Amino acid sequence: MTTLLRTDGITKSFGGVRALDDCTLEVEEGSITGLIGPNGSGKTTLFNVITGYAKADAGAVYLGDRRITNTSPDKVFHAGIGRTFQLTRIFPTLTVLENMLVPASSASRKAGGVRRKAMDQLEFVGIAGHHDQLAGTLSYGQRKLLELAYVLVADPAVILLDEPAGGVNPTLIGQIAERIAQLNAERQKTFLIVEHNMEFVMGLCARVAVLDAGSVVASGPPDIIRTDPRVLDAYLGVDVDA
Amino acid sequence: MMDRETTGRFVLKIDDLTAGYGGGDVLRGVSLEVPTGGITCVVGPNGAGKSTLMRCVSGLLRPRIGSIALHGEPLAGKSPRDILRLGVVQVPQNHSLFRDMTVWENVELGGYILGEKKAIAKRIDAVFGLFPQIAQWRQQKAGSLSGGQQRLVEFARALMLEPTLLLLDEPSMGLAPKILKTVFDAVREMNAAGTTILLVEQNARAGLRLSSHGVVMENGQVRLSGTGREVLEHPEIGALYLGGAVREGLLVRLLVSHD
Numbered sequence: 001m002t003t004l005l006r007t008d009g010i011t012k013s014f015g016g017v018r019a020l021d022d023c024t025l026e027v028e029e030g031s032i033t034g035l036i037g038p039n040g041s042g043k044t045t046l047f048n049v050i051t052g053y054a055k056a057d058a059g060a061v062y063l064g065d066r067r068i069t070n071t072s073p074d075k076v077f078h079a080g081i082g083r084t085f086q087l088t089r090i091f092p093t094l095t096v097l098e099n100m101l102v103p104a105s106s107a108s109r110k111a112g113g114v115r116r117k118a119m120d121q122l123e124f125v126g127i128a129g130h131h132d133q134l135a136g137t138l139s140y141g142q143r144k145l146l147e148l149a150y151v152l153v154a155d156p157a158v159i160l161l162d163e164p165a166g167g168v169n170p171t172l173i174g175q176i177a178e179r180i181a182q183l184n185a186e187r188q189k190t191f192l193i194v195e196h197n198m199e200f201v202m203g204l205c206a207r208v209a210v211l212d213a214g215s216v217v218a219s220g221p222p223d224i225i226r227t228d229p230r231v232l233d234a235y236l237g238v239d240v241d242a
Numbered sequence: 243m244m245d246r247e248t249t250g251r252f253v254l255k256i257d258d259l260t261a262g263y264g265g266g267d268v269l270r271g272v273s274l275e276v277p278t279g280g281i282t283c284v285v286g287p288n289g290a291g292k293s294t295l296m297r298c299v300s301g302l303l304r305p306r307i308g309s310i311a312l313h314g315e316p317l318a319g320k321s322p323r324d325i326l327r328l329g330v331v332q333v334p335q336n337h338s339l340f341r342d343m344t345v346w347e348n349v350e351l352g353g354y355i356l357g358e359k360k361a362i363a364k365r366i367d368a369v370f371g372l373f374p375q376i377a378q379w380r381q382q383k384a385g386s387l388s389g390g391q392q393r394l395v396e397f398a399r400a401l402m403l404e405p406t407l408l409l410l411d412e413p414s415m416g417l418a419p420k421i422l423k424t425v426f427d428a429v430r431e432m433n434a435a436g437t438t439i440l441l442v443e444q445n446a447r448a449g450l451r452l453s454s455h456g457v458v459m460e461n462g463q464v465r466l467s468g469t470g471r472e473v474l475e476h477p478e479i480g481a482l483y484l485g486g487a488v489r490e491g492l493l494v495r496l497l498v499s500h501d
Contacts, residue, residue: 039288039444040416166289169266196288198485226484235287235483237414237445240422 004029004190005081005158010049010059012042012214019045021214023059027158032184032191034201034222037211038235043194044086046211047160051083052076063158082151083160086194088143090150092136096127099135100150121149125179141172148179158190159183165197173197177204202226210234253278253407253438254299259308261298267306268294270462276407280454281429281439283470285446287483290459292442293335296411299440300332301325312407327355329406333396335415341385345376345395348384352402362402369398372435373428390421394428401432408432410441414448426452446483450474458482 005027012020020042027033037043048054050061052073060069063079071079090099100118122128125145130138135146144164151159164180165173177200183189195201201208202222209219212234218225225231254276262268268291276282284292297303299310301322310317312328320328339348349369353362370377376398379387384395393413400408413429414422426448433439443449450456456473458466460482466473473479 198287198483202485226481231484232480235446236480237443237447237449238419239447239451240419240426240445 001028001031003027004064005050005192006062007046007050008060008062010046010061011057012045012049012054013057019214020049020056020059023211023215025209025216025219027190027192028207029190030184030188031207032180032193032205034205034208035192035194035211036196036198036201036208036225041211041234042214043211044162045214047083047162047194050076051081051160077154077156080157081160082154082156082158084144084147084151084162084164086162086166088140088147090135090138090143090146092134094135095132096122096135096138096146097131099146100153102150103153118149118153121152122146124152125149126175139169139172141168141176144168144176145172145179148176152183156189158192161191161193161195163195164193165195165200173200180204251278252276253313254440255309255311255314256295256299257309257311259295259298259305259310261294261303261305261308263303268462269298269305271308272459272462272464273308274457274464274467276438276440277455278438279433279436281433281441281452281470282455282457283441283443283449283453284457284459285443285449285473286459286465289461291462292459293411295459296332296409296440296442299325299407300330300409323355326403329403330409331400331403331405331407332409333400333411333413335411337389337392337396337416339384339392339395339399341383343384344381345384345387346380348395349376349380349398349402352399355403365402365404369401372401372431373398388421389417390424393417393425397428397432401437405437408437408439410439412442412444414443414445422448446479447474 003026007023007025010020010023023046035043045054049056052071055070060067063081068076068079097118119128119131122131125148127142127145138146164176180191181204184191205222207219208222208225209216210225210231217230217234218228252275256272256274259269259272260267272295286292294303298305301320312330317325349366350362353365356362373394376394384392413425417425429439430452441449441453450470450473453470456468456470457464458473458479465482466476
């Protein structure tokens with residue numbers, strides 16, 4: 001197995017708070033890797049550093065052999081890393097299809113090919129029927145699916161999902177999980193997924209990495225991770241009475 | 243139904259509580275009791291409903307189904323202010339002091355509803371007696387204190403009303419591990435001085451160790467309850483955070499030993 005995405009000793013502070021502390025993470029090509037950790041452990045900050053939304057104070061990010069540390073978000077996107085956000089970032093007053101066409105140039109937007117490609121992705125995630133509806137009228141889970149479809153248009157090699165199941169009803173959670181598994185199996189997409197829903201993570205991911213206080217404290221298959229004492233320390237806290 | 247024995251033993255009785263925001267339910271049939279004179283600690287993973295439970299008790303969120311009773315008196319329909327007057331005082335999760343006011347002024351504000359200057363002065367003396375270190379900071383701006391020190395001042399402010407029930411929502415939030423001990427020691431001291439405490443804590447081990455009673459919530463339900471120690475040492479507690487060992491629908495309950 002080759003490593004497709006790697007962070008090497010990333011450190012990132014906000015004021016006096018060290019959000020990431022020598023954070024090293026490897027995501028194997030073709031894998032669905034989970035990234036878990038208690039509140040405030042640095043998961044979203046790591047996503048932001050990888051995708052260029054935050055600058056690392058130290059350390060490096062590699063996509064394959066290419067060093068992409070501290071490049072701008074659009075360059076990271078074009079290098080082949082797509083991401084979704086914890087709170088979806090859609091345009092509520094544009095239609096679902098218009099949202100899909102936002103990144104296209106105004107000339108190509110009219111071209112049938114671009115629209116068809118956008119519709120294909122909406123079809124794939126299962127919300128093509130809503131294409132001419134305002135995106136603001138979608139349910140929370142459908143917005144997550146729209147974001148996934150949006151990311152797919154650029155055909156990225158790696159997809160980072162920030163809490164894809166958070167706040168989504170159980171039926172749609174299943175639909176989201178199925179699409180991820182399908183994209184991984186049929187289109188060889190590599191995934192890195194931040195999620196608090198353990199059933200979702202443990203069921204979908206072959207490997208899970210655990211962040212605590214800004215560092216990866218454990219990584220491995222779900223069954224090993226569940227009983228790892230370092231992981232239990234991260235979640236249950238360390239007793240302060242000695 | 244008010245039976246005298248029950249109302250004496252428990253400060254608070256929560257029965258089959260369902261509550262949420264917008265379309266969804268966050269709490270789904272939560273029942274628990276807060277024994278008089280103890281520290282009851284509620285723990286559980288992100289999204290379990292711990293803070294929502296606190297909001298229901300303090301009246302900030304109206305439950306959809308179920309009841310909350312304080313010393314046998316139902317809190318249904320009461321405003322946060324009414325509930326405060328009944329002696330339920332909450333210390334919120336985020337820092338809540340007025341940064342540009344002095345420590346003394348902040349603590350004094352905690353007694354606002356007492357009205358009378360004399361009564362307020364008396365309570366300030368009592369509170370500073372319990373936390374002498376805070377008396378030393380009295381003229382400092384609250385914003386100049388460290389996070390841990392601010393927590394102690396928030397505790398002092400809450401004690402101004404001599405609460406029947408003190409609600410602490412994640413007092414360790416955002417504090418460095420070194421400071422935690424100071425904050426947890428203060429919780430223990432407030433309890434030793436006679437205050438019944440309902441504590442929500444992210445550091446489950448430290449919180450449960452401190453507490454006479456423990457409750458683990460997960461996905462809006464109580465999954466485990468018992469003495470603090472029983473819950474702390476229960477083999478399934480990790481699984482409630484990380485999934486896996488606890489099968490769907492299996493409720494693990496321990497008998498609370500009331501002694």
